[in-house]
Amino acid sequence: MKKALIVIGALLVAGAAAAAGLLYSGVYDVSALAQHLGPTFRVLDVAMKRSVKVRSKDIVVPPLENPALIARGRARFEEHCVQCHGAPGVAPHAFALGLTPAAANLVSTGELWPAQDIYWVVRHGLKMTGMPAWEFRIPDEDLWATVAFVKWLPKLSPADYAAMKGDASRAAEGTHPVDPERGRLAIRQYACVTCHKIPGIVGANAPVGPSLAHLGVRKIIGGHLPNTPGNLAAFLREPRKYKPDGAMPELGVTERDARDMAAWLGQQGR
Amino acid sequence: MRAWLILALVMSSPAHAGDEKDKARLLLRQFGCGSCHRIPEVADAVGDVGPSLEKFGARSYIAGILPNNTDNLVRFIRDPRSVDSRTAMPNLGVGEAHARAMAAYLRSLR
Numbered sequence: 001m002k003k004a005l006i007v008i009g010a011l012l013v014a015g016a017a018a019a020a021g022l023l024y025s026g027v028y029d030v031s032a033l034a035q036h037l038g039p040t041f042r043v044l045d046v047a048m049k050r051s052v053k054v055r056s057k058d059i060v061v062p063p064l065e066n067p068a069l070i071a072r073g074r075a076r077f078e079e080h081c082v083q084c085h086g087a088p089g090v091a092p093h094a095f096a097l098g099l100t101p102a103a104a105n106l107v108s109t110g111e112l113w114p115a116q117d118i119y120w121v122v123r124h125g126l127k128m129t130g131m132p133a134w135e136f137r138i139p140d141e142d143l144w145a146t147v148a149f150v151k152w153l154p155k156l157s158p159a160d161y162a163a164m165k166g167d168a169s170r171a172a173e174g175t176h177p178v179d180p181e182r183g184r185l186a187i188r189q190y191a192c193v194t195c196h197k198i199p200g201i202v203g204a205n206a207p208v209g210p211s212l213a214h215l216g217v218r219k220i221i222g223g224h225l226p227n228t229p230g231n232l233a234a235f236l237r238e239p240r241k242y243k244p245d246g247a248m249p250e251l252g253v254t255e256r257d258a259r260d261m262a263a264w265l266g267q268q269g270r
Numbered sequence: 271m272r273a274w275l276i277l278a279l280v281m282s283s284p285a286h287a288g289d290e291k292d293k294a295r296l297l298l299r300q301f302g303c304g305s306c307h308r309i310p311e312v313a314d315a316v317g318d319v320g321p322s323l324e325k326f327g328a329r330s331y332i333a334g335i336l337p338n339n340t341d342n343l344v345r346f347i348r349d350p351r352s353v354d355s356r357t358a359m360p361n362l363g364v365g366e367a368h369a370r371a372m373a374a375y376l377r378s379l380r
Contacts, residue, residue, distance in 0.1 A: 195330075208330040210321030214308075219319040223333060223357040243354065246334040269318075 032100040041101070048126060056120035064115060064148035068167065073149025075166030076142055080134065081106065081150075089158030099130045110153040119147045136189040136257060141171035176256055180267060183260030190251050190261070199268070209248060214269030222246075232262040294375030301362050301372075310379055320359065327380040333357060343373040 022028070036044065064070075077087070084096040084103040096103055109118060123143050125133030134143060156164065184200070187193070193203035197211040218227050222242045225231040234241075236258040239248040253261070295312050298304065304315025308322040315323075329338050333354050336342040345352065347369040350359040364372070 206330075207325055207328040209334060210329070211324065214318055214322065217318045218321070220358045223320075223354050223359070242356070243334055245354070247331050248334055 032098060035100060048129075052117050052120055055124075056114075056116040059116035059119060061115045061119070062144055064144070064151055066148065069145045069148045070152050071165065071167040072142060072169065072171075073145035073147070073152070073166075074164055075168045076138060076146040077149050078166055080138070081146070084130065088153070088156055088161040090161075096130075101129055103130065106150050107153050110150040115147050115151055118150055119143060122146055133189060136186055136254075137252075139171040139173055145171075173254060173256055178263050179260050180263040183257075183262070183264035186257040186261050187264065190253060190257070192261075195248075212265060212268060215265045216268045216270040218269075229259070229262045229266055232265060233258040236261055290371065291375060291378075294371045297368050297372050298375065301364060301368075303372075306359070309376075323376055323379065325379055326376045327378055333359075338377070340370070340373050340377060343377065344369040347372060 035041075081087075082090060083093045084099070085106045086092040086103075088107060091097075092103060121131065122138075123133065123135045123140075125131045134146075138146065153161075187198065187201055188203070191203075192198060192212070193201045193205055195206060195208035197205045197207060197213060199213050215221070215227075215232075221227045221232055222235045222239065225235060225242060233255075236251075237253045237255070238250060239246055240250055298309055298312045298315065303309060303323075304312055304317055306317040306319035307315060308317065308324060309315035310324055326338075332338050332342055332346050333350070335353055336346060344366070347362075348364050348366070349361055350357050351361060
């Protein structure tokens with residue numbers, strides 16, 4: 001018994017060493033030109049679909065065959081989806097053709113995938129595929145509008161698609177209590193960590209701008225604003241209003257997201 | 271003779287660099303930088319008014335505006351409002367040579 005454990009332990013160590021050696025050797029090709037091996041693609045595809053299924057099973061689908069909802073979804077689709085996924089008779093943009101994996105044709109997805117799975121993927125995105133999470137870009141009602149349109153897509157000929165008018169109006173954001181934990185998620189979703197060191201957020205943490213490690217105890221933000229939650233939220237929404245020549249861009253931060261991010265950042269270093 | 275000279279140069283350069291760092295640290299203290307900024311290895315430089323200057327040499331921008339190079343940093347230290355008219359950082363009357371010494375130190379922090 002003891003001997004067997006030693007053998008298993010030795011095999012595990014040897015396996016880990018071999019895996020580390022393989023990674024370090026650089027033999028794995030990360031180029032987007034090098035497609036996955038067939039079995040690799042199938043394994044990843046099964047893993048992705050199972051992961052989505054398990055997480056979407058309790059989602060309650062609202063009525064989707066609603067012309068007003070589908071028309072709003074048509075507009076969201078034009079704004080956010082067609083660039084990578086294309087549409088009936090419409091090619092994806094050139095940049096998207098270079099993605100590995102290539103984005104799915106959503107006519108087929110609309111036909112084959114249940115609505116709650118599509119909703120989950122649109123809202124959460126898919127790590128390492130290029131599919132972004134839309135939760136922080138599109139209000140929930142409009143996520144469902146987008147799903148309603150994708151489910152409607154298989155009924156459309158290319159001519160129907162081209163002729164169909166979208167409804168560009170957006171669902172209102174609604175009122176929500178301040179939520180620092182949601183703010184932490186929003187900080188990732190606005191890619192703050194690509195320019196700032198933020199303890200607790202995994203990512204580049206590149207020193208393009210200053211570290212936000214002690215933002216909760218900082219007296220001045222943006223070079224001249226007293227550090228209050230209101231000022232921080234205002235700066236996050238419109239940094240160039242307060243620093244017109246600054247490198248920090250306007251990221252389209254919503255009022256709710258700015259407030260939640262300011263609440264989380266305000267706890268840092270305390 | 272020449273060998274002695276080279277030896278003297280080789281031996282003096284690390285000590286020289288150390289002197290420069292000590293001088294820069296002294297200047298950073300003398301201009302009170304630490305009352306607003308955290309600065310590694312500078313006594314009492316634990317301020318939280320402005321951003322920390324830890325690893326400043328790796329930072330892309332100065333004051334969020336200028337590309338981080340020595341000349342730009344000297345300019346910002348000497349006349350911060352010429353870079354950002356609204357900045358809370360005051361003009362401390364720093365001379366060119368002192369600004370250069372402090373800039374060299376800050377840019378060495380990685």
